[in-house]
Amino acid sequence: MNDQISILPVTTAKGRRDFVAYAHTRYAGDPHWVAPLTGEAVGMLTPGKNAWFTHGTAQLFLAMKSGRIVGRIAAHIDHLALTQPAEQGFGPGTGFFGHFDADDQAIGNALLDRAERWLVDQGMTRMVGPISLSVWEEPGLLIEGHDHSPSVMMGHHDPVYQHWIEARGYTGVKDLLTYDLDITRGFPPLVQRIIAAGEKNARIHVRRVNKSRFEDEAAIILGILNDAWSDNWGFVPMTDAEVAEVGRKLKPLVFEDLIYIAEVEGEPVAFMITLPDLNEVLKPLRGALLPFGWARLLLWLRRPRARTMRVPLMGVVKRLQASRLASQLAFMMIEYSRREAISRYGASRGEIGWVLEDNQGMVAIADAIESRVNKRYRIYATELPRA
Structure with missing residues (x-):
């Protein structure tokens, strides 16, 4: 029997399904892994079904040994990331790896070797990851917080x-944090006073999004997002096509009382998105909507009840970020969302993030509302040999 490791490129729809299915095998005994919906996961890896491919190129690889799949990896290039300033983390010559899973270290090394070679062949000089596929999707390797399941749109990985x-010499270049918060407790008195002052300020108006004007509201949020995050490490602008696609996928999770836009003198300057934790209903489905999963999911989406609410995105326009007004708007949006999460959705826990470890403004806000770090994800980099 051939016990050699073979690394094979994925070139077919069946190969993409096998790529997704391997994770079910790899994490079969892990009580905290949450399987994505299979069709959704395959679509994210398929050109024409994921708008990332309008500016990205990817090659998936499967590791085979003794006739079975024993690992997987994606090597990819984001052509928008290549245009970003190198001092912001990516830039010219930067390729990526992601969707990394393997049965053992030797297989993992073989997969990383193959991803590196593919990127070298494409002219890349540096590999960063894991990022699967976009920094807006599931960036980073989970290194702290393996003892509880991730919330919606966050990853989970074997601690090994x-x-x-790190044994390969890859260097950690950035940590991403998520923060856990008991939302049943009111915020500290200082934060409450800041919120109350904002509510008395006639210049400030914090409003819910209007779902009947979904495309217009999404465009407002995109404009704030691309401005607010433009100086952040790892920033890659989100395109109109990506926003439209994300909006279509998340629209069932968009509830007007959980997404806020803050205006100052009538100008939108900040936003915050809160999502009920879909993973709570997905976890028992193990990626399958049939035979009865679709009915359970549909019922939940109509009247969601969730213990956890996640804040995946928040932003304040760049010109206000050094001002007291920025934190005031953030506190107001967090508080309004907290109230609705408790009263309308039965939530008791919030999760904020991911947050860059050195984003002083967001770290200060997380500290001020007495949240604590519950998960840490690390992004690594390595220099690639010249072709």
Whole structure:
């Protein structure tokens, strides 16, 4: 029997399904892994079904041994990331790896070797990851917080991967944090006073989004997002096509009382998105909507009840970020969302993030509302040999 490791490129729809299915095998005994919906996961890896491919190129690889799949990896290039300033983390010559899973370290090394070679062949000089596929999707390797399941749109990984990656000499270049918050408790008195002062300020108006004007509201949020995050490490602008696609996918999770836009003198300057934790209903489905999963999911989406609410995105326009007004608007939006999450959705826990470890403004806000870090994700980099 051939026990050699073979690394094979994925070139077919069946190969993409096998790529997704391997994760079910790899995490079969992990009580905290949450399987994505299979069709959705395959679509994210398929050109024409994921708008990322309008500016990105990817090659998936499967590791085979003794006739079975024993690992997977994606090597990819984001052509928008290549145009970003190098001091912001990406830039010219930067390629990526992601969707990294393997049965053992030797297989993991073979997969990383193959991803590196593919990127070198494409003219890349540096590899960064894991990022799967976009920084807006599931960036980073989970290195702290393996003892509880991730919330919606966050990843979960075997803790042994950290040792494998660091043993190759890859360097951690940035940590991403998520913060856990007991939302049943009111915020500290100082934060409450800041919120009350904002509510008395006639210049400030914090409003819910209007779902009947979904495209217009999404355009407002995109404009604030691309401005607010433009100086952040790892920033890659989100395109109109990506926003439209994300909006279509998330529209069932968009509830007007959980997404806010803050205006100052009538100008939209900040936003915050809160989502009920879809993973709570997805976890028992194990990626399958049939035979009865679709009915359970549809019922939940009509009247969602969730213990956890996640804040995946928040932003304040760049010109206000150093001002007291920025934190005031953030506190107001967090408080309004907290109230609705408790009264309308039965939530008791919030999760904020991911947040860049050195984003002083967001870290200060998280500290002020007495949240605590519950998960840490790390992004690694390595220099590639010249072709």
